Amino acid sequence: MTHRTVKSLADAAKPEGLFRGQWQHNRTSVLDEYKPYLDERWDEGCTNAWKLWEEIVPLGYRGSYGRVSAYLREKRTSPRPVTAQPPAPRVVTRWTLSRPETLTEIEQLRLKVVLANCPELDALTGHVRSFAHMLTERQGERLPQWLDAVRQDDLPSPHTLAAGIDRDRNAVIAGLTLPWNSGVVEGHVNRIKMLKRQMFGRAGFALLRKRVLLAP
Numbered sequence: 493m494t495h496r497t498v499k500s501l502a503d504a505a506k507p508e509g510l511f512r513g514q515w516q517h518n519r520t521s522v523l524d525e526y527k528p529y530l531d532e533r534w535d536e537g538c539t540n541a542w543k544l545w546e547e548i549v550p551l552g553y554r555g556s557y558g559r560v561s562a563y564l565r566e567k568r569t570s571p572r573p574v575t576a577q578p579p580a581p582r583v584v585t586r587w588t589l590s591r592p593e594t595l596t597e598i599e600q601l602r603l604k605v606v607l608a609n610c611p612e613l614d615a616l617t618g619h620v621r622s623f624a625h626m627l628t629e630r631q632g633e634r635l636p637q638w639l640d641a642v643r644q645d646d647l648p649s650p651h652t653l654a655a656g657i658d659r660d661r662n663a664v665i666a667g668l669t670l671p672w673n674s675g676v677v678e679g680h681v682n683r684i685k686m687l688k689r690q691m692f693g694r695a696g697f698a699l700l701r702k703r704v705l706l707a708p
Contacts, residue, residue: 521555521559522554522555522559523553523555523559523560523563524576524577525552525598525602526548526551526598527575527576528576528602529547529548529551529598530544530548530563530564530576531575531576531605532601534567541557541560541561541564541565542557544560545560548560551596551597552596552598579606584603584606584613587599587602587603588603588613588616588617588620589620589624591624592621612645612646612647615645615647616645616647616650619638619641619642619645619647622634622638622641626638626668627668630668630669630671631668631669632664632666632668632669633665633669635657635664635665635668636661639654639657639658683704683707684700687700687703687704687707688700
């Protein structure tokens with residue numbers, strides 16, 4: 493530990509001042525998951541720390557009342573708005589691709605906040621969920637309407653997907669409607685590739701054929 497580090501720790505006016513660099517930015521709290529809920533209730537006019545603590549406990553919060561009180565105190569006294577950190581892109585992607593009913597109440601709230609601040613992502617989430625509903629419910633007849641809705645939004649990536657689907661629209665509609673699929677064929681193809689890799693690509697056709705026919 494350098495002299496400069498020792499001096500900075502000795503001069504810290506608050507406990508928070510003891511944390512520097514990556515330790516300060518990467519610290520996590522049991523309250524982090526519930527900050528979006530507190531932010532929304534704060535914006536609605538509810539600023540009572542005890543009441544808000546009682547509201548998040550049934551949602552799964554296991555931390556102390558003191559953490560909630562400290563967070564709200566910071567919101568009151570900070571010259572700049574104090575809000576929860578936005579979730580990571582991979583987390584938002586998981587929420588978007590999940591069935592809404594499988595998300596917890598907190599996850600639904602956090603996703604709602606994200607979508608409210610990004611109209612493009614809100615539109616994309618609607619298209620993703622609509623397509624997922626077509627896929628799981630085998631409603632391929634809705635595909636033309638889905639393609640039209642996608643093209644109405646200024647979203648380049650979905651436009652590229654829509655163009656690719658249009659090139660083979662009948663096959664996609666059949667895939668979204670009929671109960672059959674190529675899963676069995678793909679499984680056999682993967683098994684053959686696995687057998688070939690096991691022989692490091694050096695086996696001739698005769699040996700590979702024998703292994704394919706005799707392998708369990």
